[in-house]
Amino acid sequence: MAILGKERLEVWEEAYESILILQDIFSEESLDRTHAALLVVYRDYIEQLFEAVDRGKKIIYGNFAVPGTLMRGFDTDDVFWLQLEALSVIQGLVGQPAVWNARYVDTAEAAGMASDICSVDRIALGGYLEKVLPPPDAGFYMTTPCDSQTCLVNSMVAETDAPTIVVDMPYSARREDVEYVRRQYDEVIEFLQENTGIDYDNDRLLSACEKYNRMVELIFDWVQLRRNAPAPQPCETLSLMAAVVTVFSGHDNGINYATETLAELKEMIDRGDRAVDGDEIRAIWYGDPMWSDINFYNWLESECKVTVPMDMFGYFNAGSLIDTSSRRSMLEGIAYNAMRNFPMTRQLLGSMEDYLSDYRTLCLDYSADFGVVPGHLGCTHGWGAVGMIREESERLGIPLLVFEFDMLDPRITGRDDLEVIFQNFVDDIVKPRKFGY
Amino acid sequence: MSESSIGAFRDVISEPENTFVENARSSGKKVVGFFCSYIPLELLDAVGVLAYRVKGLSGRDIGSGTTYLSSRICTFCRNALTLALEGDFSFLDGLIGTNTCDPVRRTSQNWVIKKPPEFNEFIHAPRVYRRENVSMYAAELDRLKTGLEGWLGTSVSEDSLAEAIAKRNAARGLLRRLSELRSSNKHALTGAEMMAVSVAYHQMPVDDFLAAAERLLADREALKGEPGKARVLLAGGMIDDPGYVELIEEQGLDVVADTVCFGYRSYRDDVAEGEEPLRAIAERYMLHFPCSRIGDAFPRRWDETLELYDGSGAEGIIFQRLKFCQLWGVDVHNMTPLCEERGIPLLYLEREYGFLSTGQLKTRLQAFTELIESKKEMMA
C-alpha cells in the first residue's frame, strides 16, 4: 500500500496498511477512543516522516529521551525530528507478529552488536543498517535513560557522518542539575542551527510548551483517575502513553491522545465499565512493557483476571508544568521534565531510592495486589535493583513477580510460557492472600 | 613481601587487604574505595586517605552479589558486591560511587545500603567528551572534596592538591616509561607484568609506588628478553587480571600495548600543573583517553587506539569484554569494520570475571596467532 502516493519499503507499507485497517475497525467501535487516537498518532508520524523524505527536509536523529517539545522550535516545514525507536514501537503494536523487529535484532547482531544490549537499541541499529530510515543531517541524543541507549548513541556516532551533539543527563535533579541540562539545551540549539542552517524560533518553542502543558494537565487527571477500583479502563494501552508523549509532546497529537484517553476513562467510570469481569486482581507493572505481544495484557484481564491500573510507562507524575515566561524558563522546564517525568529516567537513572519510591507509591496509591518486575533482558539497572525491590515489596507486604523476557523480541520468552508464569503466580500466591482460597 | 621488583606489585594485588591497607589502618589513616578511572586519585591523596580502586577476587562464589544484582549483571560487579557483603572490604572506611555504568552504579548503591561504610558519596561523571561540561564535573569534585573534608575534619589546600598532582604525574610518567619498555623490542617487561604494575598503582600509596616503579625500571631497562610469535594490543572493557594476559602471552602473543582502564588509559594523560588544581584535575579526568561509557567519544577513542597500535608496532588487536558489559559490546561492533578496512586482525573474546575457561581461550588465541603469522608470511 502506497504512503502519500508512493511506494515505500515493505516494513513501512505493512505498518501503514495495518494502521489503516485497524482504523476502519475502531471507527466502527466508536467507544474505543484511546485506540482510535493512538492510530491517528501512528499514522500521522508515518505520514510526517514520508512527507519529510519527499520534500527533502533536514532529518535530525534523536533517541527516545530527546524532548519533542524542544525540537518543535524548528519549523516542521524544514526539519523532521526522527526518533530512532519509533519504528520498533510501531512494529510491535499494530497487530502484526514482530517479524521485522526480530530481523533487525539479527542484523544488528550479525554486525557485531552484543546480544546483551537492550533489544530496543539493537532493533534501532539493525533498522538503520538495513536502510529503512532516511539518513540524518544531524544527530541530537541524550545519555539517558540507560547504558544501552548510550550504546545506541555510540553506534550512531560511529555509523553516521552527521554532525552530532550528545547531552549528558545528570544523576540527580537539583537546581544545579536542571541548570546544567538547560545550558546543554542552549548549546544543542546553537549546534543544530549551525549544522542544519535552519533557525530556531522561540515563538514556536513557546507554542510547543503551551501545548505540552495542556497535554500534561490532561495526563495528570488521567493518572489520578486510573486509581479507580474496580478498574474501568483496560490496561492494553496504558504503557503507550510514554510512546505518544515522547514523540508528540508539544504537538496537537499529544493533546488529542491525552484528551481522548481521559474522556474515555471518564465515560467508562460514569458507565460503570470494568476492565475485568468478576473479581479483579490489581498489579503494578514496574518496568518495560510487553510491546513484543501487547495482546498479552488482554489475556491478563480476560483469563487471569489481572488488570494493571498503573505502570512505569504510564506514570507521568506530571508534577511540574513548564514556566513559559522566558526561553530560559522554558528550557529549564523541559530539562526538569526530562529528568523527573520521563519514565525510566525518573525511576532508574538515579538513586536506589528513586527506583523504590515510585514502586512504593504506585503499590499503595493504586491498591496493588501484587507487583511485577518485568525483567527485560537488557535492562541492567532494573536487574541491578532486583534484590532491593524484593526487600521493599516484602516490607510493603505485597507479593512480587519477577520474570525474564524481552520487551520487543518475542522469541525470548514465548507467550505460552508467560501465561504459565503469570497464572501460576496468581493462583499460588496472589489469590489465596486476596480471596482466602 | 617478595624480593623481586615485580613481586612487589604482584603482592599488592594478591588479596584485597594488602600490606599498605594494613599499614594505613594501623596508623589511623582512612582507606577510601572507588570504582572508576574517572575518579581522581589526586583528590584522595590530598585529603590524606589511601585511594583504593575496587577489584574482585578470582575463584570466589558470587552468590550473595547475585542475589542483589541478578545473573544479568556482569561478574565483576557481582564479585565486588559479594566481597563487600561478606566483609572482605570491611577495611574500607569510605566508598565513592560513580555512574561509571548502570551495573557499577547499582553495585555501589546496594553496597552502601547493605554494608554502609563510614563515609560514602556518589559522583556524577559526565558521559560526554565536551569541554563545556567540565565545570559540572569540577562542581561534583568540589562537592566530594567538601564531603571528605567534613568527614575527616580536615581542609584541603590548593598546595596539597598541587603536590598530589605533581606526584601522580610523576607516577604516570614512570608508568609510561614502563609501558614503552613493554612495547619495545627489548621484551624486558611482559604485558602481564605491566598489568600487575598498573593495577597495583591503583591500590597503593603514590610514594611507595614511585619507589617500587623506579626499582623495576632500573632492573629491567638493561634487560633483553625473547620475542613471541606476534605482537598484540589488548583492548576492551574492565580487566584487572594479569593471569588473563599471561594466558595470552603463553600462546606466543606479546601484549605490547593496551587501552584498558586499569592500564594505559589511566596513565597516558597528566594533569596540567600550574593551573587552578581542582579545575585542572576535572579537565584531565573528564577528557582523558575516553571510556566507552562516554556517548560521543568513539571516533576519538578509535583514533587514539590506532595511534597506540601503530606506535607500539602491534600486529593485531585482542578485544575482550565481560559478558553483559553492554558499553564495551558496542565498542567492538564499531571497531570491527574499521579494523577490516585497515587490515588489522581483530580477535573478540568474551569472558567472565574471576575465572578463565582456558581450553576455549587457548583455541582462539592459537588460531589468532596462526592468522597473524600467515598474514605476515603473505606480506613478506
Next chain:
Amino acid sequence: MSGDGVLTAGVDIGSTSSKALIMRDLEVVGSVIGPSSVNPAKTAETVFREACKIASVNPSEVAGIIGTGYGRAKVGFAGDNVSEISCHAVGAHSLAPEARTVIDIGGQDCKAIALEDNGTLKNFAMNEKCAAGTGRFLEMMARVLEVDVADLGDLDAESSTPVSISNVCSVFAESEVINLVNEGANVPDIVRGLHDSLTNRIAVLVNRVGLREEVMVTGGVAKNRGVIRALEEKLGLKNMPAPDSVDPQIMGALGAAIIAYRKMAQSGSKPARH
C-alpha cells in the same frame, strides 16, 4: 615397507568424536572416525593406529604428525599442534580452492571461518558455550522425536509445512517440541523447523565473519542434508559439498595432515618417530 612417498598424519581429537587421517605425498590413503573418550591421549593413539591399519602403513613410518581439536595438546606423539580452525581452513581450501567461507558444525561447537583468496585465515568466530547451532541440539531433539539422527536429513525432505520453533534456547526448544508432538504436529515438519532454527543461530555466527562465496560446510552435521538445505536457504547460497571421497567430518584431520607435510617441507627437519 609400505611404499614410497612421504607419509603424514592429522589427528583431530574433538569433544564428541576423534578422527585420524593418513596421507602419502598429500594423497589420502586412510582415515578413521571414532568416539572420543575421557582420555584424549589414549584416544589419539587408538585412532592413529586404526587409521594406519586402514592405510596399510606402519605407524613408525609416518614422518610428520599434527594434532588438532580440543584435545590437541594431548596428542603426545605429534610433532606439533595447530588449531582446528586453521586445519579446517587448510583442509577445505585443498579440496576447493574457491572456498571462502567454511562453516564447521560439530557435535558440541560451531565455527565460521573466513578465508583469504589464497586460503589463509581471514577471520573466525566460534560458539561452544551453547548447544544451539551444534550437533548436540539435533541429538537432543532426535531423542525427543524418537528418531535416529542419521534419518533427520530424509525426514526434512518429507516436510510440506514446516513448523516454526520460536525458542532460541535448546532446553526450551525441547519443551516446545514435546508440545508440538502432543498437539499432533507431524515429525517431518518439526524436523524441518528444527533445522531452520539451527541454521538461524549458525547464520548469526557466519554473518559475523562475513559471508563470501563459495561456502563449504564441514563437521559431522554437514552429513545431514536437511541442515544443508536450511543453510542454503538461509544464506541464499549453494553449499559446495566436499568430494564424495572425503567425509566432511574428517576435514580437520585432513588439514592437519597437509600442514604436517608443509611444515616438514619448510623446515627440512628430521621427522617425528612414533
